[in-house]
Amino acid sequence: MANDLTHIYKLMSRLCLDDTQKPSGMNNDVLPKQPTYYEEVERKGYSRRDFIKFASMMTAFIGLEQSAIGQVIKALETQPRMPVIWMHFQECTCCSESFIRSSHPIVADILLDKISLDYSETLMAASGTQAEAALKNTLEKYKGKYILCVEGSVPLGADGVYCMIGGKTSLQILHEVSEGAAAIIAWGSCASNGCVQSAKPNPTQATPIHKIIKNKPIIKVPGCPPIGEVMAGVIVHYLTFGRIPELDNIGRPKAFYSKRVHDTCYRRPFFDAGLYVESFDDENAKKGYCLYKVGCKGPSTYNACGVTKWNGGTSFPIQSGHPCIGCSEENYWDNGRMYERGSAFAGFGIEADADTVGKVALVATGAAIAGHAIATNIGKSKLIQKNEEEGRESEHELKS
Amino acid sequence: MAKKYLHIHRLRRVYVWELPVRIYHWLNAAVIIALIATGFFISDPLALMSNKEASNQFTMGWFRYIHFIAAYLFFFNFIFRLYWGFVGNKYANWRQFIPISGRFFKEMWTVFKIDILMLKKNGKQQDHLSVGHNAMAGFIYFLTFIMFLVQCLTGFGLYAGTSNWWLPKLFAWVPAVFGGDILTRQIHHWSMWFFILFAVIHVYLVFYHDYVEGRGEISSMGGGWKFIEEDVFEKNKHHTPNPEK
Ligand code: HEM
Ligand code: HEM
Ligand code: SF4
Ligand code: SF4
Numbered sequence: 001m002a003n004d005l006t007h008i009y010k011l012m013s014r015l016c017l018d019d020t021q022k023p024s025g026m027n028n029d030v031l032p033k034q035p036t037y038y039e040e041v042e043r044k045g046y047s048r049r050d051f052i053k054f055a056s057m058m059t060a061f062i063g064l065e066q067s068a069i070g071q072v073i074k075a076l077e078t079q080p081r082m083p084v085i086w087m088h089f090q091e092c093t094c095c096s097e098s099f100i101r102s103s104h105p106i107v108a109d110i111l112l113d114k115i116s117l118d119y120s121e122t123l124m125a126a127s128g129t130q131a132e133a134a135l136k137n138t139l140e141k142y143k144g145k146y147i148l149c150v151e152g153s154v155p156l157g158a159d160g161v162y163c164m165i166g167g168k169t170s171l172q173i174l175h176e177v178s179e180g181a182a183a184i185i186a187w188g189s190c191a192s193n194g195c196v197q198s199a200k201p202n203p204t205q206a207t208p209i210h211k212i213i214k215n216k217p218i219i220k221v222p223g224c225p226p227i228g229e230v231m232a233g234v235i236v237h238y239l240t241f242g243r244i245p246e247l248d249n250i251g252r253p254k255a256f257y258s259k260r261v262h263d264t265c266y267r268r269p270f271f272d273a274g275l276y277v278e279s280f281d282d283e284n285a286k287k288g289y290c291l292y293k294v295g296c297k298g299p300s301t302y303n304a305c306g307v308t309k310w311n312g313g314t315s316f317p318i319q320s321g322h323p324c325i326g327c328s329e330e331n332y333w334d335n336g337r338m339y340e341r342g343s344a345f346a347g348f349g350i351e352a353d354a355d356t357v358g359k360v361a362l363v364a365t366g367a368a369i370a371g372h373a374i375a376t377n378i379g380k381s382k383l384i385q386k387n388e389e390e391g392r393e394s395e396h397e398l399k400s
Numbered sequence: 401m402a403k404k405y406l407h408i409h410r411l412r413r414v415y416v417w418e419l420p421v422r423i424y425h426w427l428n429a430a431v432i433i434a435l436i437a438t439g440f441f442i443s444d445p446l447a448l449m450s451n452k453e454a455s456n457q458f459t460m461g462w463f464r465y466i467h468f469i470a471a472y473l474f475f476f477n478f479i480f481r482l483y484w485g486f487v488g489n490k491y492a493n494w495r496q497f498i499p500i501s502g503r504f505f506k507e508m509w510t511v512f513k514i515d516i517l518m519l520k521k522n523g524k525q526q527d528h529l530s531v532g533h534n535a536m537a538g539f540i541y542f543l544t545f546i547m548f549l550v551q552c553l554t555g556f557g558l559y560a561g562t563s564n565w566w567l568p569k570l571f572a573w574v575p576a577v578f579g580g581d582i583l584t585r586q587i588h589h590w591s592m593w594f595f596i597l598f599a600v601i602h603v604y605l606v607f608y609h610d611y612v613e614g615r616g617e618i619s620s621m622g623g624g625w626k627f628i629e630e631d632v633f634e635k636n637k638h639h640t641p642n643p644e645k
């Protein structure tokens with residue numbers, strides 16, 4: 001316990017490179033020289049070769065050119081570790097799980113291991129008062145410097161009692177910890193768009209981070225969970241360049257979320273050809289045809305699954321025969337049925353999709369038209385008759 | 401014997417739909433039908449049985465390709481019609497569509513009574529209505545134009561993500577408003593039904609007006625002519641020199 005505190009003290013000290021960056025009030029003399037990421041890598045027993053591999057992989061993931069490998073390596077060699085606070089609110093911890101299973105062990109060991117994390121309910125060794133003290137310390141000492149990672153949504157319902165840690169609601173905590181953050185990373189769909197706990201009727205009023213915190217740069221990394229390599233990539237990008245990666249208009253890093261799963265899906269030729277799996281046990285499924293008709297949301301889902309894949313590039317849902325459920329899209333839970341293309345049409349019962357409603361409306365329109373046509377012939381019979389007689393009269397009067 | 405009560409109408413030719421409006425109309429009708437047909441296929445493709453290699457087929461590809469070509473034509477045609485609403489003749493003018501004046505609402509009410517409730521006005525089964533669109537039709541077209549806009553916004557919004565051209569890229573904000581492509585695409589799909597229902601009702605009404613009014617409604621979108629009773633013409637024409645000339 002005491003050990004932890006010393007440890008955290010050491011960690012905090014590692015932030016500063018030069019005096020200008022140093023938070024005021026810190027005593028330089030008693031602090032040991034802080035290791036860089038590379039030094040930590042070495043200390044953990046990785047070879048230089050492993051380190052280079054890791055750096056190259058990260059460079060590729062974050063969509064940089066090959067020539068940038070040097071830049072990434074340099075950053076990892078020279079940058080002292082960045083203080084990270086990782087908050088868990090209303091969530092299932094699948095994001096953390098995904099992160100520590102990221103294909104390259106260095107990701108988990110160095111970026112997320114206790115050396116990098118000042119506060120994370122799930123992974124830190126400290127607990128109780130010590131943990132809260134550590135948090136408070138980091139908040140004060142690294143004001144304006146630390147990265148705040150948020151996993152989970154914030155329930156606003158019933159004054160936030162649905163998610164409380166150490167006697168405070170997640171909303172209070174979020175406000176406290178975000179105040180001094182340099183940037184916020186919203187891990188996963190919960191923090192980015194509310195995910196399943198915000199599904200209708202959203203009893204806890206689960207709310208994503210960007211709807212609560214307005215005055216900080218927020219990087220959304222949606223997905224349920226996001227891909228581990230993508231998460232690592234976002235952090236490495238921040239380390240290398242000292243600023244947040246380029247974001248799209250929804251606030252997601254362009255490097256990972258600018259393409260639809262559909263655009264990088266290896267089954268796409270079957271889609272274009274018009275060859276589809278009709279049901280999960282048919283011949284077409286065996287042949288690996290496109291899963292569009294069994295509900296694949298790939299055409300509407302922005303994520304890197306088709307390229308980066310999962311579990312170290314082993315596979316991804318579509319590769320194992322399951323349609324994409326659109327887990328990184330806002331409201332995917334309410335917006336679509338998992339195994340069908342259309343979704344229920346609000347207000348017309350669970351089974352009525354738009355086309356059913358449309359067909360009924362079309363039949364009703366047809367009936368109304370038939371009724372109107374009959375009514376016209378009755379109601380306007382005199383008029384029609386007069387027109388007809390007038391026309392006939394002219395016909396009679398004409399010679400030929 | 402019939403002669404006794406027959407009032408023979410003298411009809412006067414009025415040029416209502418100028419050539420650009422007619423071209424617009426039929427191009428619009430054609431691309432909308434193409435968009436609906438391809439849209440249906442895109443949303444629920446037929447089960448094709450084929451032994452050919454996927455690389456030798458491009459069925460869905462073609463349907464999407466036609467959808468996008470038709471979409472561009474539809475879009476530019478729509479823009480053109482908006483432009484023509486400012487420079488075209490009085491029957492094509494934007495004022496024909498937007499219910500702002502009391503007269504507009506009064507005429508809509510009249511149309512409702514005569515054409516839908518089948519009531520009589522001044523003892524007649526048909527009151528003379530405007531030569532161009534009647535107010536009710538104009539208002540429906542106004543809603544239609546709004547749906548055109550919805551369909552262009554959602555369509556190009558979906559398209560923006562896969563396009564490199566600046567024009568579709570201008571619409572990239574649209575899916576963000578709806579929280580992503582999934583809902584945007586569903587709105588795009590639902591809106592299709594408006595067009596289907598519109599087309600059915602519209603074509604019926606064109607035939608209906610032709611039938612009960614006998615003023616050449618159906619052919620008007622072909623040659624541009626409609627016909628107006630001479631007495632009505634005399635009553636409504638400019639008595640001072642036409643300010644538009
Ligand atoms: C047999 C087929 C059709 C005929 C004979 C026809 C005829 C006409 C006529 C006579 C008008 C002007 C009449 C009025 O204002 O009430 C008109 C207007 C219009 N029609 Fe059609 N139409 C046909 C099909 C379609 C289809 C399939 C569509 C599209 C779905 C369509 C869209 C429109 C629109 C948008 C206008 C307003 C024109 C304007 O901008 O001023 N029509 N049509
Ligand atoms: C009357 C106009 C239109 C109709 C009726 C129509 C109809 C449809 C329908 C039914 C779908 C399938 C949606 C689904 O997945 O269920 C679709 C898809 C689509 N439409 Fe349209 N559309 C129209 C205009 C446009 C326009 C103007 C654009 C602009 C580019 C457009 C672009 C698209 C795109 C990008 C898709 C998705 C196709 C894919 O990614 O595979 N549409 N449309
Ligand atoms: S399986 Fe899904 S993502 Fe892949 S091509 Fe088919 S529809 Fe697109
Ligand atoms: S394939 Fe679709 S549902 Fe599956 S993880 Fe990727 S984005 Fe989520």
